[in-house]
Amino acid sequence: MEIQENKSTLEVTPRNDAKVKKIWITAGILLAITVAEFIMAFTMPRGLLLYALFIILTVWKAKYIMMEFMHLGDEVKPLFYSIIVPLIFLVWLLIALAKEGTEIFMMRW
Amino acid sequence: MSAHSTAIGVSSKRGVWGGGNEPLKASYGKLMMWFFLLSDIFTFAAFLITYLSIRVSYPAYEGPMDAFVGSNEYWPIPELVFDAVPFLHGVHAPLVFVGIMTFILISSSVTMVLAVEAGHRNDRNDVVKWMLWTILGGATFLGCQAWEWSHFIHGSDAGSIMTFVNGLGQNVTETVHGANLMVNEYGPASFANLFFFITGFHGFHVTIGVCLLFLCFYQAAVGIYDQRGHYEMVEKIGLYWHFVDLVWVFVFTLFYLI
DSSP states (O other), X not given: OHHHHHHSSOOOOOOOHHHHHHHHHHHHHHHHHHHHHHHHHHHSOSSHHXXXXXXXXXXXXXXXXXXXXXXXXXXXXXXXXXXXXXXXXXXHHHHHHHHHHHHHHHHHO | XXXXXXXXXXXXXXXXXXXXXXXXXXXXXXXXXXXXXXXXXXXXXXXXXXXXXXXXXXXXXXXXXGGOOOOTTXXXXXXXXXXXXXXXXXXXXXXXXXXXXXXXXXXXXXXXXXXXXXXXXXXXXHHHHHHHHHHHHHHHHHHHHHHHHHHHHHOOSSOEEEEEEOTTSOEEEEEEOSBOSSOBSSSOHHHHHHHHHHHHHHHHHHHHXXXXXXXXXXXXXXXXXXXXXXXXXXXXXXHHHHXXXXXXXXXXXXXXXX
């Protein structure tokens, strides 16, 4: 009973303007990167360089979303690494399937 | 939240991993959401890497851009496939509509993080306000995706002449409009199949996300979180919603840009 009575009235803390400003800055960065990708899609010749740039920019955006929006950067180190390190397995999947796809291409055409 | 549950009478000799404390400084619910999202990252990564693998197994279109015609001999150029906008029939507007969709989803992610921030401050009014904006963004995105699918399935007026094996096992050459799982007017059959499966799976996540957002909005509005004493549910559903945005960033690059 005591606990319930204690918690029925929560204290509202005032808005932290610095935090809110940081959120909007992150949003601006995400938007700017997307606009840059759009411009590149129409101005640069299609090729490996353009695709590499797209993937780098995408991973960069992913970093902002995970670190700023999902607050993964604010979590303690063991939690941070237990989410990030398993993703290393994907590197092998990427290499293996990219190679497989290239070889199917060789066989087929 | 984590501060309440530090056990009483635990010897300091036990160390961080000896039990009786929270080494990851996060609640059970938040941890489980993170590990669920990790498994979901693997699922989506498998889909997207498969897309990449099948894409490199086909030749790219080499000819001039304005002479492009859909063929199952080569992979199509995305900006020539996704070039339609609602209410502007027959206007060539490459990637404009998907750009709007991306903008809507990123915006809803921003309003979500603002709701989480308000939740940290126990500010019910702000949480309700930002949750409502997020629901609006999510629902609009779903509507856009429904239109995008419908347009993709029905196709263009001209269509393309394709040679393929039809449902009766006959090898036919005919004009194809739109897309299904057997054949499509844009490129190889796997192009449409991957589009349906990957954007469909993402859209399914968004649909669940909108339901969760609504649940969270409702519970915040009627004061359940005030009674509970914390707004952690906003944070957990926020994690899920940002993940949906994260996946879209990759879907956008692979399907619409590369």
